[in-house]
Amino acid sequence: MLSSLLTSMPMDNDWISFDVVALGQNFWSATFDGLTFGSIYALVALGYTLVYGVLNLINFAHSEVFIIGCYAVFFTLSGLGFGPNAPHLSLASIVLNLLLALIIAMIASALTAFLVERVAYKPLRKRNAPRLVFLITAIGVSFTIQYIIRLIRGPNAEPAVTMFKPTPIFDVFGTIVDSQQLVIVVAAVIMMIATERFISKSRTGRGIRAVAQDPDTATLMGVNKERIIIITFVIGGILAGAAALFYVMKIPSGVQYTGGFVLGIKAFAAAVLGGIGNVRGALLGGLLLGLIGNYGQILLGNSQWTDVVAFVVLVLVLLVRPEGILGTSLGRSKA
Amino acid sequence: MSMTDGPTPLSSAKAAQSAANREGLSTAPGASIAGRKGKKPGSLGQRWNALSRQQQWSFLIIVVVLAYLLPVINPPILTTEPGNNFGLACFDMARFALIAVGLNVVIGYAGLLDLGYVAFFAVGAYVSAMLTSPDSAFLKIPYLWTIPVAMAVTMFFGVLLGIPTLRLRGDYLAIVTLGFGEIVRILATIIPAMKGQVGFQSVGHPPGTAADGNPIFTNSNGVPWYWLILTIIIIVLLLVGNLERSRVGRAWVAIREDEDAAEIMGVPTFKYKVWAFAIGASIGGLSGALFSGQVGFISNQRFDVYTSILFVAAVVLGGAGNKVGAIVGGALVSYIPLRFTAIAEYKYLIFGILLVLIMIFRSQGLFPARQKLLAYGRDAVNWMLKRDDGGTGAGTNRTAGTAQEKGAQA
Numbered sequence: 088m089l090s091s092l093l094t095s096m097p098m099d100n101d102w103i104s105f106d107v108v109a110l111g112q113n114f115w116s117a118t119f120d121g122l123t124f125g126s127i128y129a130l131v132a133l134g135y136t137l138v139y140g141v142l143n144l145i146n147f148a149h150s151e152v153f154i155i156g157c158y159a160v161f162f163t164l165s166g167l168g169f170g171p172n173a174p175h176l177s178l179a180s181i182v183l184n185l186l187l188a189l190i191i192a193m194i195a196s197a198l199t200a201f202l203v204e205r206v207a208y209k210p211l212r213k214r215n216a217p218r219l220v221f222l223i224t225a226i227g228v229s230f231t232i233q234y235i236i237r238l239i240r241g242p243n244a245e246p247a248v249t250m251f252k253p254t255p256i257f258d259v260f261g262t263i264v265d266s267q268q269l270v271i272v273v274a275a276v277i278m279m280i281a282t283e284r285f286i287s288k289s290r291t292g293r294g295i296r297a298v299a300q301d302p303d304t305a306t307l308m309g310v311n312k313e314r315i316i317i318i319t320f321v322i323g324g325i326l327a328g329a330a331a332l333f334y335v336m337k338i339p340s341g342v343q344y345t346g347g348f349v350l351g352i353k354a355f356a357a358a359v360l361g362g363i364g365n366v367r368g369a370l371l372g373g374l375l376l377g378l379i380g381n382y383g384q385i386l387l388g389n390s391q392w393t394d395v396v397a398f399v400v401l402v403l404v405l406l407v408r409p410e411g412i413l414g415t416s417l418g419r420s421k422a
Numbered sequence: 423m424s425m426t427d428g429p430t431p432l433s434s435a436k437a438a439q440s441a442a443n444r445e446g447l448s449t450a451p452g453a454s455i456a457g458r459k460g461k462k463p464g465s466l467g468q469r470w471n472a473l474s475r476q477q478q479w480s481f482l483i484i485v486v487v488l489a490y491l492l493p494v495i496n497p498p499i500l501t502t503e504p505g506n507n508f509g510l511a512c513f514d515m516a517r518f519a520l521i522a523v524g525l526n527v528v529i530g531y532a533g534l535l536d537l538g539y540v541a542f543f544a545v546g547a548y549v550s551a552m553l554t555s556p557d558s559a560f561l562k563i564p565y566l567w568t569i570p571v572a573m574a575v576t577m578f579f580g581v582l583l584g585i586p587t588l589r590l591r592g593d594y595l596a597i598v599t600l601g602f603g604e605i606v607r608i609l610a611t612i613i614p615a616m617k618g619q620v621g622f623q624s625v626g627h628p629p630g631t632a633a634d635g636n637p638i639f640t641n642s643n644g645v646p647w648y649w650l651i652l653t654i655i656i657i658v659l660l661l662v663g664n665l666e667r668s669r670v671g672r673a674w675v676a677i678r679e680d681e682d683a684a685e686i687m688g689v690p691t692f693k694y695k696v697w698a699f700a701i702g703a704s705i706g707g708l709s710g711a712l713f714s715g716q717v718g719f720i721s722n723q724r725f726d727v728y729t730s731i732l733f734v735a736a737v738v739l740g741g742a743g744n745k746v747g748a749i750v751g752g753a754l755v756s757y758i759p760l761r762f763t764a765i766a767e768y769k770y771l772i773f774g775i776l777l778v779l780i781m782i783f784r785s786q787g788l789f790p791a792r793q794k795l796l797a798y799g800r801d802a803v804n805w806m807l808k809r810d811d812g813g814t815g816a817g818t819n820r821t822a823g824t825a826q827e828k829g830a831q832a
Binding site: 219220222223224227228230233235238349352394395401409 | 529533535537586587589590593596597598600601604605608609611612727728731734735738768770774775777778785
């Protein structure tokens with residue numbers, strides 16, 4: 088029966104084809120775009136990585152922390168009168184508007200992360216609940232926030248808001264790098280470096296690493312564990328807020344209640360790829376995943392392949408090198 | 423890390439019930455009986471275990487008969503009409519119950535969080551649809567044959583997904599399965615042979631015609647399908663119940679309670695985790711195949727990841743690790759939106775909030791899992807009790823022994 092089943096299979100292999108020519112032609116633009124998306128993944132991935140490092144928990148609700156930031160950006164910008172078409176503004180006013188949206192998004196996301204921690208995870212921690220209970224709570228919170236958003240804003244995506252038209256800045260290998268890509272990548276990398284510095288140099292950062300290494304000993308040494316956990320969540324939230332602004336800049340019509348979910352899976356895959364719990368790993372993993380996803384999408388000729396490629400990468404990484412490229416420990420990163 | 427060393431997934435340390443159970447396991451039987459009597463006389467589980475074997479069986483038979491008669495009686499308060507046809511509602515409840523029984527093997531017994539269970543359900547449904555629907559280019563086989571094929575294919579996918587992820591800690595499994603759930607839906611859109619939104623019309627159904635010459639199994643009449651799925655649930659329950667009490671079941675519980683300890687004691691944890699995952703997947707495929715036959719139309723719109731979370735909510739609501747709980751949880755998750763159509767629109771929100779609330783306040787669910795799995799069941803417990811008391815006072819000991827059996831009955 089099996090052989091007849093196989094022979095009767097439709098033998099058209101049209102659904103998957105490798106368009107190497109297209110990839111060759113668009114290689115550099117795919118690279119720059121991939122780095123842009125990668126920076127966004129990296130910022131979100133950092134939130135997963137920090138919480139995972141400290142609590143050993145996949146914070147599924149982090150994707151909702153991110154999407155709340157997106158809504159904050161959307162409301163801020165539409166409140167400022169931006170619409171689908173970018174107005175002509177001076178550089179100074181663009182920068183001011185961007186900063187305002189950035190700060191509001193960061194506050195909204197950080198507040199969400201804080202509330203999720205207090206409302207959902209703290210009672211569980213107090214009770215010393217097992218791991219599975221944490222995970223189920225996390226997914227429940229994520230689900231709940233998504234449907235609260237849906238209840239309020241409806242199932243459809245919000246109308247697009249754009250602040251400025253990407254203008255070409257310079258040429259690399261015959262491909263134009265525009266202002267938007269440059270702003271996103273540079274800003275994201277600066278934030279990642281700042282976070283890295285904060286964690287490796289500051290007193291609070293040392294506390295975070297201590298709790299990640301050994302929470303009980305850290306408490307005995309005078310580290311306030313609860314405070315460190317809150318700070319970790321808030322840092323993750325702030326970075327997710329920044330990612331949210333860049334995401335809305337990159338995909339103006341992507342503000343939807345399900346928007347965080349798929350991006351969250353990709354960001355988590357990025358964190359695992361770089362080595363979960365590792366701050367530099369999140370940056371590396373995010374950029375790599377952005378590139379791989381974009382190359383895969385062009386190679387396979389359909390934007391929906393990005394998610395499939397990201398997923399396959401996640402599984403392959405887990406199969407071959409589960410600790411990720413740079414290794415997994417937040418606690419063991421150098422002082 | 424304090425949260426990693428909690429010994430009992432899905433049971434609150436505060437919960438008197440499961441605490442009492444565990445106590446019974448760890449201390450001498452005589453001592454725990456005293457404690458048990460003082461704590462909670464006449465809880466549902468205890469009353470059940472106080473019955474004799476014959477009483478339990480006759481009660482079960484009554485329940486089963488009532489379950490079969492449910493769509494015929496159509497009890498006035500319980501009925502979902504006029505909003506929804508009660509026969510179809512019964513089928514849907516039974517379908518959710520079967521899914522919950524399958525997912526319960528993964529989450530409840532082995533303690534693995536599978537957030538993409540809908541993917542296995544979808545694979546089963548697609549296998550059944552593609553092998554029977556005139557819309558597909560595949561070989562056609564009779565509908566009933568697609569059920570084992572669907573189970574085999576989903577089991578294969580379960581193993582395929584399980585091997586890379588189950589070697590690692592459980593939380594990776596959660597995210598990989600979540601991704602898998604989404605990927606199956608995307609692939610159904612991208613791959614032309616799976617027909618995306620167009621889907622497959624007139625999926626096959628079991629043979630047989632009624633007296634008037636019309637087929638028994640139709641898309642509009644849920645009652646025969648309900649009886650079919652109910653029969654399958656009973657068979658699956660018997661099989662899963664046996665597994666639970668076997669070496670495999672004990673290995674699962676050991677893994678759930680403490681994977682490291684299980685590994686050290688010589689339990690091949692990876693092997694048994696793959697087992698649990700594959701068995702759970704195949705039950706998901708089974709229910710998918712039945713769903714596809716009943717509905718008769720399958721497209722990629724029917725399998726979003728959000729449904730997966732409803733499945734998890736069903737297991738958790740009923741009580742992970744408890745078969746009865748899984749059935750009740752599954753039926754409730756399906757029944758509530760069908761019965762109270764006013765809130766049907768908000769079902770995801772309601773069950774999402776419920777999921778969080780259950781986890782925070784009563785993580786063991788409606789029916790807590792029994793912690794103790796003695797291979798020889800109540801006989802072993804009776805034997806232990808008799809030995810403990812040196813054979814004296816057999817009359818009083820009999821009642822005490824039956825109270826103790828609660829934990830022994832898995």
